[in-house]
Amino acid sequence: MEKDSKQKKDGGKQPTISDIAKLAGVSAATVSYVINDKKGVSDEVRARVRAVMARVGYSQNLRAKGLKTRHSYTIHAVIRKEAAPACKTFYFGVIACMAERLSPGSYSIVPVFQSDDESDTTLPDLIRNGDTDGIIAFQGLAPRTARALERGNFPCVVVNPGFEAEPGAVSVQIDFEELSYRAAAYLVSLGHKDVAFVGMRSLPFFFNATKRGFRRAMRENALPVRKEWIRGEATCSEGAAKAMRNILAAGGVSGCGHPTAVFCAQDNFAISAMSAARAAGYRVPEDISFIGLDDVPEAKYIEPPLATIPISPQILADEAIDRLFAMMAGAPAESVTIPSMEVAPRASVTRRE
Amino acid sequence: MEKDSKQKKDGGKQPTISDIAKLAGVSAATVSYVINDKKGVSDEVRARVRAVMARVGYSQNLRAKGLKTRHSYTIHAVIRKEAAPACKTFYFGVIACMAERLSPGSYSIVPVFQSDDESDTTLPDLIRNGDTDGIIAFQGLAPRTARALERGNFPCVVVNPGFEAEPGAVSVQIDFEELSYRAAAYLVSLGHKDVAFVGMRSLPFFFNATKRGFRRAMRENALPVRKEWIRGEATCSEGAAKAMRNILAAGGVSGCGHPTAVFCAQDNFAISAMSAARAAGYRVPEDISFIGLDDVPEAKYIEPPLATIPISPQILADEAIDRLFAMMAGAPAESVTIPSMEVAPRASVTRRE
DNA sequence: TGACTTTGCTTAATCGTTTAAGTATACTCG
DNA sequence: CGAGTATACTTAAACGATTAAGCAAAGTCA
Numbered sequence: 001m002e003k004d005s006k007q008k009k010d011g012g013k014q015p016t017i018s019d020i021a022k023l024a025g026v027s028a029a030t031v032s033y034v035i036n037d038k039k040g041v042s043d044e045v046r047a048r049v050r051a052v053m054a055r056v057g058y059s060q061n062l063r064a065k066g067l068k069t070r071h072s073y074t075i076h077a078v079i080r081k082e083a084a085p086a087c088k089t090f091y092f093g094v095i096a097c098m099a100e101r102l103s104p105g106s107y108s109i110v111p112v113f114q115s116d117d118e119s120d121t122t123l124p125d126l127i128r129n130g131d132t133d134g135i136i137a138f139q140g141l142a143p144r145t146a147r148a149l150e151r152g153n154f155p156c157v158v159v160n161p162g163f164e165a166e167p168g169a170v171s172v173q174i175d176f177e178e179l180s181y182r183a184a185a186y187l188v189s190l191g192h193k194d195v196a197f198v199g200m201r202s203l204p205f206f207f208n209a210t211k212r213g214f215r216r217a218m219r220e221n222a223l224p225v226r227k228e229w230i231r232g233e234a235t236c237s238e239g240a241a242k243a244m245r246n247i248l249a250a251g252g253v254s255g256c257g258h259p260t261a262v263f264c265a266q267d268n269f270a271i272s273a274m275s276a277a278r279a280a281g282y283r284v285p286e287d288i289s290f291i292g293l294d295d296v297p298e299a300k301y302i303e304p305p306l307a308t309i310p311i312s313p314q315i316l317a318d319e320a321i322d323r324l325f326a327m328m329a330g331a332p333a334e335s336v337t338i339p340s341m342e343v344a345p346r347a348s349v350t351r352r353e
Numbered sequence: 354m355e356k357d358s359k360q361k362k363d364g365g366k367q368p369t370i371s372d373i374a375k376l377a378g379v380s381a382a383t384v385s386y387v388i389n390d391k392k393g394v395s396d397e398v399r400a401r402v403r404a405v406m407a408r409v410g411y412s413q414n415l416r417a418k419g420l421k422t423r424h425s426y427t428i429h430a431v432i433r434k435e436a437a438p439a440c441k442t443f444y445f446g447v448i449a450c451m452a453e454r455l456s457p458g459s460y461s462i463v464p465v466f467q468s469d470d471e472s473d474t475t476l477p478d479l480i481r482n483g484d485t486d487g488i489i490a491f492q493g494l495a496p497r498t499a500r501a502l503e504r505g506n507f508p509c510v511v512v513n514p515g516f517e518a519e520p521g522a523v524s525v526q527i528d529f530e531e532l533s534y535r536a537a538a539y540l541v542s543l544g545h546k547d548v549a550f551v552g553m554r555s556l557p558f559f560f561n562a563t564k565r566g567f568r569r570a571m572r573e574n575a576l577p578v579r580k581e582w583i584r585g586e587a588t589c590s591e592g593a594a595k596a597m598r599n600i601l602a603a604g605g606v607s608g609c610g611h612p613t614a615v616f617c618a619q620d621n622f623a624i625s626a627m628s629a630a631r632a633a634g635y636r637v638p639e640d641i642s643f644i645g646l647d648d649v650p651e652a653k654y655i656e657p658p659l660a661t662i663p664i665s666p667q668i669l670a671d672e673a674i675d676r677l678f679a680m681m682a683g684a685p686a687e688s689v690t691i692p693s694m695e696v697a698p699r700a701s702v703t704r705r706e
Numbered sequence: 707t708g709a710c711t712t713t714g715c716t717t718a719a720t721c722g723t724t725t726a727a728g729t730a731t732a733c734t735c736g
Numbered sequence: 737c738g739a740g741t742a743t744a745c746t747t748a749a750a751c752g753a754t755t756a757a758g759c760a761a762a763g764t765c766a
Contacts, residue, residue: 004438007717009648014481014482014483016751016752016753017753017754018752018753025463026716027716027717027718028713028716028752028753029715029716029718029754029755030714030716030756031714032754033714033715033754035753036754038755039714040713041714041715042713042714042715043354045714045715059478060752060753061482061483061751062416062484062756063415063416063418063419063420063425063751063752063753064416064721064753065752065753066416066721067414067416067417067720067722067752067753067754068720068721068722068749068753068754068755069721069753069754072416079449084604085649085651088445089442089445092441092445095464096432097443099465100462103480103542104465104475104478105478105482105484106637108427109463109464110452110462110463111448111449111452111462111464112457113453113761115635122457125457125458126457128367129367129412129414130367130414131458137593154377192538209373216751236651236655236726237624237651238654238656241628271590272628275625275628275629276628277595278632279628279632296438297438297440298589298590300737300748301588301591302589302590303595304592335648337735353410367723369723370722370724371722371723379745379746380745380747381722381724382725382745382747382748383745383746385724385725386724386745387721388724389724392743393743393744393745394744394745395745398744400747412724413722413723414721414723415724415749416723417721417722417723417724417751418720418722418723418724419751420721420722420724420751420752421722421723421750421751421753422724422726423721461757541748544724606723608712646710
């Protein structure tokens, strides 16, 4: 029961680099070289030091290290206070993925909420003080911060799915046009000819991209689209329901008087639109199929489960972190657009003969 | 344009405590005493040092400070990986409030995601290494971490709305029974006599608390409740819709064959239940009123806007942070249950004569 | 072989703070 | 008045790492 007492020497404190040095019979400098994989240490000593570190459970004091190296071992994830709640939720998912990826004991990621207001100097201050090693900026940057970054050309990656890429910045984007194209093409491939689109006009860049993708899929298959079936009023779930009612009220293209499938630019909208369609007496998917975009956790669990084009926060996180670390290492980094994922086929979509 | 050149002496680096000392004509120690509001410095010198700091825009190097004081100036917010997505979203909101409250340049808050798996030693490691000054644990702690905390009786506040309070821990709770009581009592006060309840059986503690509150309100007003009108199948929005359909299928208590009002233990459920009721041909709020619990951002924007009992992430965050800082300062702290807020009356509820 | 380079290690200064200990000056009081 | 105590400051040693510079021993080469 008391056999861990040997770890308690030195008053139970964590071992330092000098403790390791003493135990391994070398100098502190040598231990440091081993830790940082520098050359100039013989394999034998290297192994001995490593063994000691493993035995006593050494781990670095990042404050001491950072004091000397002028690093903070912290990266900041900036979210605009003004961002839509739904966006924020998604961003947090991405941050969660980043946090899981960052090996514990090395870098940590701290979320900061910045207002678009010019007077918010949080980020410039962090940079000036050397309190941050890199920045992940969701949905763009406030002008003042952007300027602060440029001046020192500071490692920063902009993650802005659904927003226009920032001209000078390294950004991680999603090709919503392509995603939408795939979603619509998937419906068409199952025999659907009367397809409607429910989008979100309140985010113009996103709206246009998704609409373009949808239109392209229809055009390439020589399928007509009723103007009234391309909707933009989905800004919240009730907006999506309204869009659906408007679609149903507009009448049909080629016969049956209603679309046989609907592509919604967001899962949550699809869920609402589905409800609205049912409220109007249609069966899902027998009368109308629904496909969404995002793959929110709920999509699998609703009845019927919602087919969707998944957007992976994990991939977004990985791409952003890779680029940020490259920049932090002084390497150049380029913007990237995440390729579209495969459709997740679920029961909300059925074949149409 | 170039007049900030005087700030660039010393190679553009941030001024240190010794720079301040030199400029103010005192020793570094004195500056430190001023910064930390220690006594033993004359008012005159104190003022002079402060003036210099303000002039050159001094800010502390927390790594150096922490190295000496053995603090990390970091608090960790722990979220279980296994938590329900809806819970996580709420927790993120609370973390956001905490982040905004923590004055920049002092403590920062970093989210960590821990699995319930015994093998996850992230937190014990952080504590052992002195990499964290305090912990906010959402929805309880994994057993291993709990043990690590107790051993050193480490500053930790458990934020677990909707879950049973941990016995030995300082926790911040929400009195869901009281909230539910208020919601139901509000409906009754407007003349509703036939009221149904939609809850979430999958979270037993939460389910029981909300159900108890609902029942108490009805009992105190001598109103009968149909057994079939107390539902627990709301685990997702579609579950809530099903609950609503079951309620409508069950028939009425006192005449009209359907409830005139429904209390849903979560806004999202209320939104779905509302849709389901409409799908079945009822008007909201004319035929059936709906009230939720939470005040999700969407509640205000849907049509009709959803009445609800708000839960303020801000208050939760403040209470938790207050307690954590008290504990970090060595003071004792006690668990607290946040009092219920007032009903947010919105158009989804109407008076019943 | 002797000069030069390489290898493998140590020494010691440094990063920006805090804080115990020291010192000079002024204040207090029997 | 002199001893003792405050007061206001400074000096210097830490905290735990990194890293330039130094130095011995071994390797290389004409």
